[in-house]
Amino acid sequence: MGSEQLCTVQSGGKTSRGKALLETSEVLFRGDFRLTIPLASLQSVVAENGELRLTWPDGSAIFELGDSAARWAEKILHPKSTIEKLGIKPDLRVSMLAIRDADFVRDLRASAKAFSNTKLLQDSDLIFTGASEASDLGEVSGVVPALAKSGALWIVYPKGKPEIKELQVIEAGRAAGLVDVKVVKFSETHAALKFVWPKDKR
Numbered sequence: 001m002g003s004e005q006l007c008t009v010q011s012g013g014k015t016s017r018g019k020a021l022l023e024t025s026e027v028l029f030r031g032d033f034r035l036t037i038p039l040a041s042l043q044s045v046v047a048e049n050g051e052l053r054l055t056w057p058d059g060s061a062i063f064e065l066g067d068s069a070a071r072w073a074e075k076i077l078h079p080k081s082t083i084e085k086l087g088i089k090p091d092l093r094v095s096m097l098a099i100r101d102a103d104f105v106r107d108l109r110a111s112a113k114a115f116s117n118t119k120l121l122q123d124s125d126l127i128f129t130g131a132s133e134a135s136d137l138g139e140v141s142g143v144v145p146a147l148a149k150s151g152a153l154w155i156v157y158p159k160g161k162p163e164i165k166e167l168q169v170i171e172a173g174r175a176a177g178l179v180d181v182k183v184v185k186f187s188e189t190h191a192a193l194k195f196v197w198p199k200d201k202r
Contacts, residue, residue, distance in 0.1 A: 005068055011035060011061035020063055022072055024079075024185040027054065027063075039076055047073035073144060083107050085184045086154060086192065088126065092134035095120045095146065098139075099156055101187070120146035128154045128192075130133060131148070133163035137172035144176045147202045153195040156186050169193050178199070 003022040008015060009029050018031020024031065029035040037056055044055035047070040052090040065072060083106070088094065092114040096105070097120070098162050108115050112126075131137050140155065147153055155173060157164050170180050170193065178195035186192040 092125035096128040
């Protein structure tokens with residue numbers, strides 16, 4: 001989700017000004033005290049009068065977010081699907097390599113205008129390629145020529161594994177001439193980093 005805002009938070013009898021962050025799986029607050037609230041643990045989410053009120057088994061908090069309160073509540077209560085987060089739309093050409101996820105393949109086939117997971121489609125709007133370890137990143141440069149100038153490359157890799165680190169994924173995309181723009185949760189075990197062409201090459 002990636003939303004953040006400076007605000008005042010009340011929780012556990014304390015009040016502090018600080019930074020609130022709405023991430024894919026949790027709400028964070030960093031001020032005079034800290035909060036890490038897993039979205040899965042939330043029992044109540046209410047936006048009212050510019051306040052976002054959250055309740056979970058171990059406590060509660062009031063985030064004074066103003067106009068953003070209702071928007072944050074909507075994102076928490078109705079999170080985007082993986083397909084939506086990855087920008088997949090019906091009119092796109094999509095290629096996928098080295099990703100073994102039957103559900104994702106099924107969703108791509110149903111969503112894309114053209115889809116292939118056996119070869120690269122020329123002028124692909126989206127290309128998804130998997131990397132299980134750092135050595136797999138050597139394939140990235142060979143994928144890029146099939147990417148449309150307005151397209152995006154997603155590199156999907158395991159989270160928290162010593163065999164491959166986010167910085168290595170970023171460096172591989174940049175070495176192929178692309179720029180990294182965001183990272184999203186692909187699954188419980190994997191993340192996906194998005195790369196696009198620099199503005200002067202589109």
